[in-house]
Amino acid sequence: MSNRMMRLATLSVLSALLVAGATSACAASTEADYKTAYAAADAANNEAGKLRNQWTTAVKALKEAKKAAEAGDFDKAVAESKKSEMLSKAAIFQTNEQKDAWKQMEIR
Amino acid sequence: MASTIRVRATSSGDTTEVQALIQHPMDSGFVKNAAGALIPPHFIQQVTFEHGGKPVFVADWGPAVSKDPYVKFSFKGGKKGDELKISWVDNKGVSDSSTAKIQ
Amino acid sequence: MRLTFRSAAAGLILATLTFGGAQMSHAADNPNPPADLKAFQKYFTDKFPKVKLEDFVNGPYSMDEGLYKQWKEKEEFPPYEFALDAGKELFNKPFKNGKSFADCFPNKGIGVRQNYPYFDEKQGKVVTLELAVNQCLESNGEKPFSYTKDDMASVTAYMAFTSRGKPFDIKIPNDPRALAAYENGKRYFYTRRGQLNFSCATCHVQSPGDHIRAEVLAPALGILNAMPIYRSEWGGMGTISRRFTSCNSQVRAVPLKPQDDEYRDLEYYLSYVSNGLPISGPGARP
Amino acid sequence: MTYSIPGSVDETRRLILKGAAVVALAGLGGIRFGLAPALAAANDKYPEAAFKVKGTDDAIKALYGKTAEKSDKVKMDAPEIAENGAVVPIAVTTTLADVTSISILVAENPNALAASYTIPAGTMPSVANRLKMAKTSNVIAIVEAGGKLYSASKEVKVTVGGCGG
Numbered sequence: 001m002s003n004r005m006m007r008l009a010t011l012s013v014l015s016a017l018l019v020a021g022a023t024s025a026c027a028a029s030t031e032a033d034y035k036t037a038y039a040a041a042d043a044a045n046n047e048a049g050k051l052r053n054q055w056t057t058a059v060k061a062l063k064e065a066k067k068a069a070e071a072g073d074f075d076k077a078v079a080e081s082k083k084s085e086m087l088s089k090a091a092i093f094q095t096n097e098q099k100d101a102w103k104q105m106e107i108r
Numbered sequence: 109m110a111s112t113i114r115v116r117a118t119s120s121g122d123t124t125e126v127q128a129l130i131q132h133p134m135d136s137g138f139v140k141n142a143a144g145a146l147i148p149p150h151f152i153q154q155v156t157f158e159h160g161g162k163p164v165f166v167a168d169w170g171p172a173v174s175k176d177p178y179v180k181f182s183f184k185g186g187k188k189g190d191e192l193k194i195s196w197v198d199n200k201g202v203s204d205s206s207t208a209k210i211q
Numbered sequence: 212m213r214l215t216f217r218s219a220a221a222g223l224i225l226a227t228l229t230f231g232g233a234q235m236s237h238a239a240d241n242p243n244p245p246a247d248l249k250a251f252q253k254y255f256t257d258k259f260p261k262v263k264l265e266d267f268v269n270g271p272y273s274m275d276e277g278l279y280k281q282w283k284e285k286e287e288f289p290p291y292e293f294a295l296d297a298g299k300e301l302f303n304k305p306f307k308n309g310k311s312f313a314d315c316f317p318n319k320g321i322g323v324r325q326n327y328p329y330f331d332e333k334q335g336k337v338v339t340l341e342l343a344v345n346q347c348l349e350s351n352g353e354k355p356f357s358y359t360k361d362d363m364a365s366v367t368a369y370m371a372f373t374s375r376g377k378p379f380d381i382k383i384p385n386d387p388r389a390l391a392a393y394e395n396g397k398r399y400f401y402t403r404r405g406q407l408n409f410s411c412a413t414c415h416v417q418s419p420g421d422h423i424r425a426e427v428l429a430p431a432l433g434i435l436n437a438m439p440i441y442r443s444e445w446g447g448m449g450t451i452s453r454r455f456t457s458c459n460s461q462v463r464a465v466p467l468k469p470q471d472d473e474y475r476d477l478e479y480y481l482s483y484v485s486n487g488l489p490i491s492g493p494g495a496r497p
Numbered sequence: 498m499t500y501s502i503p504g505s506v507d508e509t510r511r512l513i514l515k516g517a518a519v520v521a522l523a524g525l526g527g528i529r530f531g532l533a534p535a536l537a538a539a540n541d542k543y544p545e546a547a548f549k550v551k552g553t554d555d556a557i558k559a560l561y562g563k564t565a566e567k568s569d570k571v572k573m574d575a576p577e578i579a580e581n582g583a584v585v586p587i588a589v590t591t592t593l594a595d596v597t598s599i600s601i602l603v604a605e606n607p608n609a610l611a612a613s614y615t616i617p618a619g620t621m622p623s624v625a626n627r628l629k630m631a632k633t634s635n636v637i638a639i640v641e642a643g644g645k646l647y648s649a650s651k652e653v654k655v656t657v658g659g660c661g662g
Contacts, residue, residue, distance in 0.1 A: 052473065054465035055406045087406065094403060102401040105412050107254045108247070114292055123621065129288045136629065138607055153543045166615035170548035172606050172629045174584045175446055178288050180625040181614070281576050284586040284625070427580075443581035497580035 029078040034069050037081035041065065044088035051095040058087035115208035117192045124186030124210055126157060126165070128194060129178050136171035152177060155196040159186055186210050242394050244383050244483060251484040255432040259420065267433035268491040274420040275427050282495065291368055291441040291493040294448045298369030301362060306351045312366070315347035324367075324374035324490050328479045329382065330389035337392050337475040340367055341450055345470075358469035359456065364439040364448035364493075371438065371492030379436060379490065381483040392472075396480030399473045400431075405464030411477070414458075427497070433485050435478065437494030444497060451478055548610050553602050553637055556609040557646070560600060565639050565646035568593070573638045573649045579630060582655040588625035589649075593642040596622035600641075605634030630655045 029037075041062055048054045061084035068076035112131040117124055130152065137149030149171050157165040164183040186192070188210055195205035256264060259274060266273040272282040302320065305311045313319035317326075327340035338346070344366055345355035356363040383389050403410045411431065419430035439450045449457070452469035455477065459466040467473055547560035557565055574588040589599050599622065600613040611628045622640065630636075630653060637650045 049465075052467060053404050056460055056463045056465050057406050059465055090406070091404075094408065098402045098404075102398055102403070102410065105401040105410060105416070106397070107416060108250050114288070114296075116288065127288050129290075129292055131293045134629075136607075138631075153545075163615070163617055164620050165617070167626075168543050168548075168613040168615070170608060170610055170612065172603060172608070172611035174627040174629050176290055176293065178290075178625075178627045179614075180287070180588075181620060182623060183620040185619060277576055277578055278580050281580050281586055285584070285627075290584070443584040446583060 029074040031069070031074055034065070034074045034077040034081065037078045037085070038062075038065055038069070041081040041085035041088065044085045044092065048088045048091040048095070051092060053091050053095045055087050055091045058084045058091060061087060111206045112204045113194050113196070113206040115192065115194055115206065117186070117208050117210040119186050119188050119190075119210050123182045123184055124159075124190075124192075125180070125182045126192065127178070127180045128155070128157075129176060130155070130196060130204075131176055132196075132198065134169075134171060134173055134175045134177060138171075150198065150200060152196045152198045155179070155194065157181075158193040158195075159183065159190060164192075242390055244390075244393055247397070248484045248486060252432060252487075254416070255419075255430055259430070264487070265489055267430055267485075268436035268488050268494075270429035270434060270437060270494070270496060271420070271427035274430075278427060278497070285495050289441070289493075289495050290443075291439075291448060291495060294365045294368045294439075294441065295372055295493060297362075298365035298367070298372075301366050302369050306348075306353050308351055310351050312344070312347055315343070315350070320370060321373045322377060324371045324492070325377040325380050326382075328475060328482060330384055330386065330392060330479070332384065332386055332389075335388055336472070337389075337396075337479045339451070339470065339475050339478050340370065341452055342470050342475065358450060359453035360445075360447060360449050363452075364450050367439050367450060368448065368493035371490055374490045375492075376489045379482055379486045379488055381479065381486055383483065392476045393480055393483065395473065396476030396478070399477045400480055405459065405462035407462040409462040411458065429496070431481060431484075433488045433491075435482050436485060436488050437491045437496070439492060440494040440496045442496045448493070544610075544613065547613070549608055550610065551608060553604045553609045553635075556602055557600075557639060560610060560613060561639075561641065561646055563646055565648040568640070568647035568649065571638055571640045571647050571649035573636065573651050574625075575636050575651050575653050578654045578656070582630040582632070584627050585630050585636075585653060585655070586625065586627050587636060587638075587653075588623070589638040589640070590621075590623035591640045591642070591647070593622065593640055593647060595643040596640055597644075598639075598641040599624050600639040601626070601628065602637040602639065603628060603630050603634050604637065606631050609637075 041058075045054060045058055045062055048058065061080045065077045065080035065084060068074070068080055114129045114131075116127045132152050133150055134152065135147045135150040137146065139147050141147050151171040151173065152169050155167040155169070156163050164186075165181045167179055169177065190210045192208050192210055193205065194208065195203065197203040252264065255267060256262075259267075262273045269282070272279045302312050313321075317323055324340060327343065328337045330336070331338045341358055341363055344363065345358075348355050356366070383393055400411045403413070414428045415431035415434060419428045421428055434454075435451060438454065439448055440454070441448050445453075452474065455474050456466035456469060544560055547556055550556040550559045554564070557563075568591075570592045572590050572592075574586075574590075576585065579585040587601060589601060591599075596616050598613060598615050601611050602609040603611050606629070612626055614624050616622055616624075622642070628636075633652065633654045633656075635650045635652050637648055640647045
């Protein structure tokens with residue numbers, strides 16, 4: 001029973017992070033905004049990588065951000081960067097939360 | 109290069125059961141590759157099974173036959189040790205043939 | 212959006228999360244692989260009382276009648292036949308230096324699949340069959356195979372085939388590094404990852420026999436006994452490396468590199484807890 | 498290529514051409530195609546046009562030039578739910594006499610006709626094969642017996658399609 005709750009809890013927390021991320025990219029963005037946002041996303045993704053738990057969706061958003069920036073669409077580039085950063089932060093959160101929580105899943 | 113054709117032909121009483129598996133991509137022409145381009149159709153069109161110089165089974169296939177196609181049928185006659193000849197040709201004109209002994 | 216709906220409950224459930232953390236008192240038990248094995252196998256035989264222990268190696272086919280019938284039909288002339296033949300040829304083909312795979316393995320590589328992976332005390336790490344194949348190639352000046360399919364799948368298919376029916380016999384030597392590798396593999400198996408927040412166990416312990424999309428999930432018990440497999444979904448053969456990496460990407464986690472420590476340790480753990488179940492590979496799966 | 502009515506002059510010419518092509522290939526590739534198989538192939542021209550038609554009825558018409566009637570003497574063995582649309586085992590058998598061919602069609606595939614088998618005298622009217630299915634669809638078996646067409650159909654559910662990667 002507690003397993004299921006844990007899972008629901010984790011999902012909800014991650015989701016909350018995602019929603020927060022999604023709402024924060026509204027105003028018109030500049031290349032500088034993109035660079036800041038991208039650097040933060042890249043750092044978070046690298047940290048998730050060190051924890052051996054990158055999310056494919058974070059990596060994909062990072063690529064999308066770069067593509068949008070190359071096309072001059074900095075609004076989208078910033079939005080994608082923020083999305084990627086939030087996903088990576090969720091991945092990091094998940095890794096830390098699972099450090100001990102995995103044991104609850106174990107058959108014994 | 110190993111044959112693309114695997115055949116099992118077993119005689120029991122007066123009938124011979126034949127199972128064949130052929131190595132072939134059977135590309136339908138409707139599937140895209142990783143780069144998003146359509147893979148052109150490439151599929152076996154006809155397989156002929158012959159016993160004693162006579163066809164005992166002919167398969168006409170379209171691209172909806174599965175990759176590495178399989179088929180099973182039986183015919184009357186055919187003794188242990190008889191030869192069964194299998195040949196196929198695909199839509200690009202590639203072909204292969206093989207002979208199997210009836211077990 | 213689905214996410215927004217879930218997040219509404221987040222605050223409430225955060226409290227549960229902290230509460231849940233307080234319950235983990237049994238977590239610090241000492242590692243005990245034989246007890247793990249017993250509990251693991253009991254879990255599955257209790258969950259599927261109609262499935263015989265040795266039949267777990269047939270994966271989803273032992274839990275669904277419709278699938279079982281399609282499998283039996285396929286096994287009449289299995290789709291891995293070509294890989295098996297190619298594997299036999301590769302296995303017996305001499306290297307440029309005149310040696311061959313037989314020179315790298317105990318019993319010339321025939322009927323030994325059930326002993327892999329093993330903990331190599333000299334290398335200080337788990338050696339899987341796939342790693343051993345590539346180490347053999349490299350030590351003889353040959354180019355290693357790519358881990359996920361093709362030649363690697365063919366050679367391991369042949370080696371599994373010559374070992375069919377032999378029970379998995381994975382040993383954990385009295386070496387703290389071996390035990391650590393085992394524990395690390397277990398941790399990986401149960402750890403949730405990826406955006407879907409799934410662990411290997413989510414699908415293969417909690418839900419085997421259930422459908423995810425259209426697939427019937429395979430039980431973790433015996434899952435490696437059938438490797439490598441011809442998957443209809445892949446339209447071809449895949450190795451254990453392919454199975455692990457593709458599972459990870461399916462839960463939206465970036466897969467590690469084939470044969471990274473975690474994957475070898477995972478294979479060590481999963482094979483150990485399937486000890487006693489027969490090798491059935493190569494297999495065919497949906 | 499255009500579709501021609503079986504037995505027409507145009508078709509006969511094409512058959513000979515095809516036979517010749519096979520022999521030529523055999524010569525180049527060292528494949529042992531004798532004269533007999535070339536002739537055999539000629540008797541069983543590949544019905545290219547029928548494989549390119551959309552929809553079951555039109556495909557049957559293109560292949561046989563007539564329509565089929567349902568018969569409980571045509572038995573089809575197909576799964577209720579296909580484990581994967583890429584590999585759906587389907588077997589057809591019949592108790593009808595004088596069977597000359599068996600064909601299998603998948604109604605919802607881009608082109609309905611999947612496979613058509615010639616059954617010479619002495620061969621059992623029974624065949625098993627593996628087909629691709631794009632999605633849930635009726636599968637139709639056609640048996641040609643005594644110059645008439647008989648059919649059976651069954652729905653096969655496909656949840657993992659056989660047309661993707």
